[in-house]
Amino acid sequence: MPELPEVEVTRRSFAEGIAGATVLSAALGKPLRWPLGCAPSHLAGQRVVAVRRRGKYLLLDLSGGLLLVHLGMSGSLRFAHHLPAPGGHDHFDLVTSQGVLRLHDPRRFGAVVFTTGEQSPLAQKLLGGLGMEPLSDGFSFDAFRQGLRATRAPIKQVLLAGKVVVGVGNIYASEVLFLAGIRPTVPAASIGDARLRRLHTAIREVLALAVERGGTTLKDFSSADGNPGHFQLEARVYGREGVPCLACGTPIRGLKQGQRSSYFCPRCQRA
DNA sequence: CAGTGGGCCTGAGTGC
DNA sequence: TGCACTCAGGCCCACT
Missing domain, CATH: 1.10.8.50 (Helicase, Ruva Protein; domain 3)
Known part of the structure; x- marks a missing residue:
C-alpha cells in the first residue's frame, strides 16, 4: 500500500505522540515477513526516543536498540490511547505509556524487527543498500x-x-x-x-x-x-x-x- | 557482479 | 451463488 509519502505521513502522525514514551509491553500476532529478533518482553522498559524514516522503513529509536517497521504492501499503523482488542489482521502491538502503536497488515509482507542499532548486521542488510532520499539535499x-x-x-x-x-x-x-x-x-x-x-x-x-x-x-x-x-x-x-x-x-x-x-x-x- | 524472476500472503475483482 | 483465476501500492533472495 504505501510508497514514500504514505510512510512519511504515517511517521509524522505519531512521532511526537510517542516520543518520550516508555514501552510497557509488546505483543505479536501471526508471523510477519521476518521474526522480531527478540522476545517481545525485551522491549518492555525501553524508552522511545524518536521516530525516523529511511526509504519506506520507519525507524523507532529505542533506549536499548532500534525497532524497524516496514508496511509492506498492505500494512498500516494506528497510534491511540485506547485501541480495541486486536482483530484478525493486527499482528503487532507496542503498548507504551503514551498510547498503543498497532500494525494492521492483511497480507503480512510487512515487518517489525528489533536490532541493537543502525550499525548492526541486520540493520545494515536492510538499510545499507538503500539509495538517496529524494526529499533530502543529497539528492542532487x-x-x-x-x-x-x-x-x-x-x-x-x-x-x-x-x-x-x-x-x-x-x-x-x-x-x-x-x-x-x-x-x-x-x-x-x-x-x-x-x-x-x-x-x-x-x-x-x-x-x-x-x-x-x-x-x-x-x-x-x-x-x-x-x-x-x-x-x-x-x-x-x-x-x-x-x-x-x-x-x-x-x-x-x-x-x-x-x-x-x-x-x-x-x-x-x-x- | 548486475540483472531477472519467484515467492511471500490475503482479499478484491472478473468471467464462466 | 460458487468456483477458478488474476491481480495488487514491496522487497529479499536464488539463480543466470
Whole structure:
C-alpha cells in the first residue's frame, strides 16, 4: 500500500505522540515477513526516543536498540490511547505509556524487527543498500545522473529498485516518467540530460506534494491518527490503460516489467 | 557482479 | 451463488 509519502505521513502522525514514551509491553500476532529478533518482553522498559524514516522503513529509536517497521504492501499503523482488542489482521502491538502503536497488515509482507542499532548486521542488510532520499539535499541532479549512468536496466526498474533513489513505488514511477516524457522501458543510462532534469524535478515535486497534502494517490490510505489521505494527486497514467491521455488524447498503454505493471502515453513519452 | 524472476500472503475483482 | 483465476501500492533472495 504505501510508497514514500504514505510512510512519511504515517511517521509524522505519531512521532511526537510517542516520543518520550516508555514501552510497557509488546505483543505479536501471526508471523510477519521476518521474526522480531527478540522476545517481545525485551522491549518492555525501553524508552522511545524518536521516530525516523529511511526509504519506506520507519525507524523507532529505542533506549536499548532500534525497532524497524516496514508496511509492506498492505500494512498500516494506528497510534491511540485506547485501541480495541486486536482483530484478525493486527499482528503487532507496542503498548507504551503514551498510547498503543498497532500494525494492521492483511497480507503480512510487512515487518517489525528489533536490532541493537543502525550499525548492526541486520540493520545494515536492510538499510545499507538503500539509495538517496529524494526529499533530502543529497539528492542532487549530478548524483542522480551518476547513479543512472551506472546501470543497464530500464529506467522504470531502476527507480523501483531503490538503489539510486528510494521511495518511488510502482504508482509514482509511472507518474514521474510521464511527467518527464520518458518511456518506462528505455535504458536508464541512455536518457539525455534534458529529460533527466525533468525526471529529477518530477520525483522531488510529486513526492513532496504528496507528503504536503497528507495524502496520496492511493485508495485506502489513512495515517496513524486515522485521518484519510486527501486524494489530491490523481494518477495521470497509472491504471488508465486504454483511456485517453489527459495531455494529448492518445490511449494510455500498459505493459509488464519485472512482474509489475507500467503505464505510459506512447505519444507524450517517446524516448 | 548486475540483472531477472519467484515467492511471500490475503482479499478484491472478473468471467464462466 | 460458487468456483477458478488474476491481480495488487514491496522487497529479499536464488539463480543466470
